[in-house]
Amino acid sequence: MSSISSVIHQATSCLCDSRGSMHLQQLQQHLQERCRLSDGDFIYIIQGCPQRFLLVPEGNSYTVVGRTSLRLCRTYSRGDRCEGSCQQLHLCKFYVFGNCRFGKGRKLCKLSHDVHSAHNFALLRECTLHELKDNELFLLLLQNDPQLLPETQMLLGSVKQLRQTRLRKSVCTSSGTAAGSNWEVYDGTTWSDLENMEEIEQDYCKPASTRSSDYQQVDFVTMTLESMPVRRLSTVSSVMKPPHYSLTTQWLWYYKGDQGDWVEYGQLDEKQLSTSATSQTLEEAFLSGKKAEVEVIKGRRVYVVSFKGTIISPLLSHLDQPL
Incomplete structure (x- = not known):
């Protein structure tokens, strides 16, 4: 087996190349092709490095999300002098975004674009991120640093x-x-x-x-x-955002079923019935600000989901009454 540090680097690189996350089995397959890794060694490394890998339950398996504790220095980003032994990166956040309007023309940016400056490289090496490509490091930062979240x-x-x-x-x-x-x-x-x-x-x-x-x-x-x-x-x-836009949050909408369990809109309940509206339908209506109510059909009943006042009100109360 390759050294543990090498495997961690390869795994992090794979995650960054896949927009920050991969299914557990997919990541395992990639690493075993590169590092001759046994199943036991793979699980040991992924579970043993919570500071680098987050396991998110997904059905009967997991998704692995890349992590880092490194952050951009807020004091430095404001243009203020950072006193003492700072443990955060000194970088222009717009350079991390890839849209800094300075540095490409005559006027230089006041903040650093040097990922491998003496200060930054020491921190990267301490976190074993010094071998990542710049674009891989930037994706990891974008995924973990709260101040870099787009349209927060x-x-x-x-x-x-x-x-x-x-x-x-x-x-x-x-x-x-x-x-x-x-x-x-x-x-x-x-x-x-x-x-x-x-x-x-x-x-x-x-x-x-x-x-x-x-x-x-x-x-x-x-x-x-x-x-x-x-x-x-x-x-x-x-x-x-369009489907290819990766740094977004997917919201799911639920209703409480007859048995007291929460069922996602558009999914089958215990009676194998589903609603006509889906999570996406409700989320779009919720954010539009123009449509305060959404008609929802389930079986022989029609409901109205309202975002003002009473949320769910049945229009037809009898299951045997045809629509």
Whole structure:
């Protein structure tokens, strides 16, 4: 087997080449072709490096998402002098985006475009990211650094649960963008990252959960931790971008079935019935601001999903009544 550091580098490179995430089996196949890796060694490395690889449940398997704790220095990005031994990268964020208007013409950018400066290279080497290509490193940063999230949406209130209704909106973890979300708490002065935000995000993705399960219990209804406000930073909704746009969040809409379970719109319930509206239909209507109501047909019933006031109201109350 190749050295562990070499395998980690190869795995990270594969993930970056695949827009930041891959199905577990797909990643395993790629690595075994390159590194002569046994099944046991592969699982050992992926599970043993949580600082680099996030395993997101997807059906009976997992999606592997690339991770890094490296961030761009906010002080440096503001153009201020960074004092002391800074453990964050000194780079122009627009250079990371690939759209800095300086550096290509006569006028030079005031911020560094040098990924391998003495300061940056020492941090990259410490995090074993120094062998990545620039575009691979940039994708990893874009996927993990909250200040680089494109068109960041701050959710100060809960959109997951619309209060006193039977409709819930949750986020899809299988899109590979769950790592593109960030949870912060406000202590009265500043917003700071919550610990174990991946676990909080996984709880948030479950439509039945109203709070996180770890010791930092975030209330998803009031979006608070104890009495402190909590916000979730997220990439733009996937319905607002073309399919090839990878850095988006896919939102799923659920309703509560007769048996008390949450069923995604457009999917089959326990009676093998589905709704005419899908998650995408509701998300598009929710974001449009023009269509306050969506007609939903399920079996012999017609419902109206309204984003104002009462969320679900049946228009026909009898199952045996034809439409």
